[in-house]
Amino acid sequence: MKMNPYLIFEGNAEEVLNFYKDALGGVILMLSRYGDSPEKTDEEWKHKIIHSRLQFGDNLLMISDGFKGYKTEGKGNIQLSVEMDSEEQLHEVFNKMSEGGNVKMPVAKQFWGAHFGMLTDKFGVDWMFNYSLG
Structure with missing residues (x-):
């Protein structure tokens, strides 16, 4: 079993998708539009x-974008957490993801033996980035 987060937006999903692709070094595996359905x-x-x-x-x-007229509602206390492969990658991705957003906790060495930072990106999505030191 595996959980995959699904983020729904109010018409700007393509901007979000491309931002995350660039910031996270990702690959778009699939993209379908309402006009194709x-x-x-x-x-x-x-x-x-x-x-x-x-x-x-x-x-x-x-x-995705919700159906036309879809309004996002309170998201509760949901944060996406990403475990990074290196400290360099952590700083690179964190800096890209924080562009236009709000850094809640700058990347710093933590008592649990990791470098960790938290932010809300420019689309209002909360993220946590962690790199375990050993």
């Missing part, structure tokens, strides 16, 4: 993403 949609929404899959490392993140 049997879902009824208008001209404005047919180019929006109905489903996409982004792979980075062994991870899979799915991203």
Whole structure:
């Protein structure tokens, strides 16, 4: 069994997908638009993403736009946590992901033997990045 996070946006999923692809060094495995599906949609929404899959490392993140008029609701206390392969990678990805966002906890050495940082990206998604020292 494996859990894959699915993020739904209000019309800017393509911007989000491309930002994460670049920041995380990912590959878009799949991208389908509303206009390609049997879902009824208008001209404005047919180019929006109905489903996409982004792979980075062994991870899979799915991203889409909700149906036209879909409004995101309170997200509770959900954060995406990524274990990095090196301290260099941690800083590189953290810096890219924090562009236009809000750093909640800068990357620093932590008491549990790791470098760790937290941020909310420019799309309002909360992230935690960790690199275990040994």
